[in-house]
Amino acid sequence: MAKLTCEGRTIREINAEIRRLLKDGEAVTVSSPGARHNLGVALLESGDVLFDGSVGYYCAGLIDGVKVRIKGSAGWGLAESMLSGEVIVEGNAGNSAGAAIRGGALVVQGDSGARTGVSMKNGLIIVTGSCGYMSGFMGQGGKMIICGDAAEAFGDSMYETICFVGGEIADLGNDAIVAESTDEDKQFLDASLTRYLPASVCANLPDGGDFKKVVSDRKLWNFKKSEWKTWEQAL
């Protein structure tokens, strides 16, 4: 276990040092992150990185394979464009958590802000608490599990992202519908929650079968003049 403090170092120096230590096969603990931006961006090595405190914007963006744990909160754009790997934040996340991810798993153990999972292409996002306005917007693939409530315009203009919500949905976005869950969905939910969340948290969550499944109604996929009303409302 290698330790690294952020104090007295620039972000470039911190990230270069994390990379070097990961290459040496070390698990890295980063102390005093102080909610600074761009920590742990573009880590392409495998291994474990622990941020011992809150991080700022774009933490763990563009990572490929590394497992990141944040013992605090995260700012905007957490794990943005992650290719693969795992990002767990023990506190809350700001807006656009998991934006445009192509793989991997992002777990927010608190609440996440607006536009969670915006334009995600693949991968998995789990939010133990609630998510903010327009989460899932334009999601193209992958799965998003919100254990708590979803704010307004949930799942707006999605392609093929599949969402599950354990609590209340304030309001569905354009072209989003609640679909029937399958046995496969329930198995997926139970397996994902058990894998990524502590048993004590899982015990208080709704049963896999009680989550609402939200998908695209596909009305906005192709423009049809005869459905002008739908488009007028969406735009």
Add this chain to the structure above:
Amino acid sequence: MCGIAGYYDKSSGSTGLIGCTVLDMLRALGCRGPDSAGVALYHAPADGDFVLQIKLGEAGHSQNPTENVIAKVSALSKPKDVSTTGGYLRLTIDGTLDPGRVAAAVESTGSEVEVVSMGRRLEIVKQVGSPDRLEETFRISEFKGSHSIGHTRMSTESKVDLSHSQPFWAHGCPDVAIVHNGHITNYHKLRRQYEQHGTRFYTENDSEIIGVYVAQGLSRGLSLEEVLHAALADWDGSFSCLVSTADAMGFVKDSFAHKPLLFGETDGFAVVATEEVALRAVFGSELKVREAGAREVKVWRN
């Protein structure tokens, strides 16, 4: 960009070093706005008198009109505790006077003279440059009080000078101040409406309209919560906005959550900032914080 910060002491005391708290938050947010820095600070009421912070002119532009201002104000009531710091004239005056008349008397002495703040508890100081420079000029770290809001500015559409800096006093409405991060995109339309009813605007900064809007809402008898909820229907664009009054502090965030704003709260205080870096710099790692949601309004009041 721009950075905003606010601190509210829930203990009803006015002896906390709030100036130091807000200064340190602004220092942490300084990279979001290098153009200007300012704070609105609320101290214990001083015998019901109004405290005025008066801009005498943009640096190097006009001769010192201190005596003219004092002569004009004396015609209404004798000013007390007169001092000058960093291009500002500070004085206290009978708090039963009509604030509009006091401001009009002061501002009749020159086109560059402006009442930057007036209130029984409120004082605003702001200037071009960094939070460190603000501290050098005004020693705000020594300021004690109950609550404070602050701003570091990155100008996007209007000029960089003292008057265009934030916080803005809600002209004519004692003790009300605002800071804003974002753009009010229907500013010109709203401004025309207000101007048709005789409201004077001091700057070309869209954020100034927020002070005008809040002042008019409060003067119509709305609570701060009601004003901030009403703003969601009346303002277009992006805004994370903090508003403070003599006894309250609140925020409103726009319908699309375009602009960041985090807050945290304990039994003793509430704190708000654009970025968590400001909260961690001052309050350490334990404080739980959350990003405010779209259309979220919150007000703290003792």
